Amino acid sequence: MAGELLSVEHCLENHLPEQELKEVKRILYGREHVVVRIGLVQNSIAAETTAPVAVQRSALHNKISRITEAAASCGVNVLCYQEAWTMPFAFCTREKQPWCEFAEEADFGPTTQLCQELAQKYNMVIVSPILERDSIHGDTLWNTAVVISNNGHVLGKTRKNHIPRVGDFNESTYYMEGDTGHVVFQTQFGRLAVNICYGRHHPQNWMMYGVNGAEIVFNPSATVGGLSEPLWAIEARNAAIANSYFACAINRVGTEVFPNEFTSADGKPAHKDFGHFYGSSYVAAPDGSRTPGLSRNKDGLLVTEVDLNLCRQVKDHWGFRMTQRLDLYASSLSAAIMPNYQPPIVRDSC
């Protein structure tokens, strides 16, 4: 043998077949900790809202392709974009046209095709939240996240369960309440789920992804400072703690100005913008720690490494999942949703 041995590991890696190497490493070093590099993307729109739909979408495709390349150069394994990333957040307008034209098929639309190319090229799982057009079911629109495996295949889709009816978030005008339940996607880099935007105000929505085994739950959002900023830092972080998983909150940035005025039905003057989308994307861990947030007004890519084994360590330490008494709540809730339900309120008869 020429020269000094570089290291035992190097020698093993060079000479052992993959499966045996794994087993030898387990015997030598103990259980392998799964470290996953997560990327979150927050961005402003890339063209005027008056530009043709195809121009607006392609400008966003270009911007996001560049950010995805940057994520790849940081070694990101799983990348998630913001809610309805291919379009301005036009739901405030209540106009159907041209905004419904942004909807596209989840399985084979142009955005999914782009994400498939990127996922395969960079060996990266991509979570791509879009406005979905489901032509098989009567052209129904949904607010959907498409999950693309790192081999470029569409792993599946999950739809937004809770639709906001607050302020200018008039989203029920555009798409239906999701019908995919609380799907969890087993990927090479862990079990992922997606709780889209307004679902973050519903602890039971977060909870169900945990019940179904998620280790990382993304919350791609679009929300404005005047409405939700005081809640932002709390909700995903609390979800991570309560459910012993990693929670990743993503919000878009900038102020989007629309061609026609709309009102907020509050007696105040009509206006053309939604307010400021405040970014501030972050990742929270099951032990309650969190990353700093991204900027309130700049495009950003947050890259963070997470050890998925922390989910189990925290479960064993705190026991929140073990003590959560799902049986108690299942029977209480089954009773509470009945039309003739009488809440067990004990009243003072005097």
Ligand SMILES: NC(=O)NCCC(=O)O
């Ligand atoms: N997109 C969306 O669901 N926004 C609702 C506003 C919020 O939840 O802060």
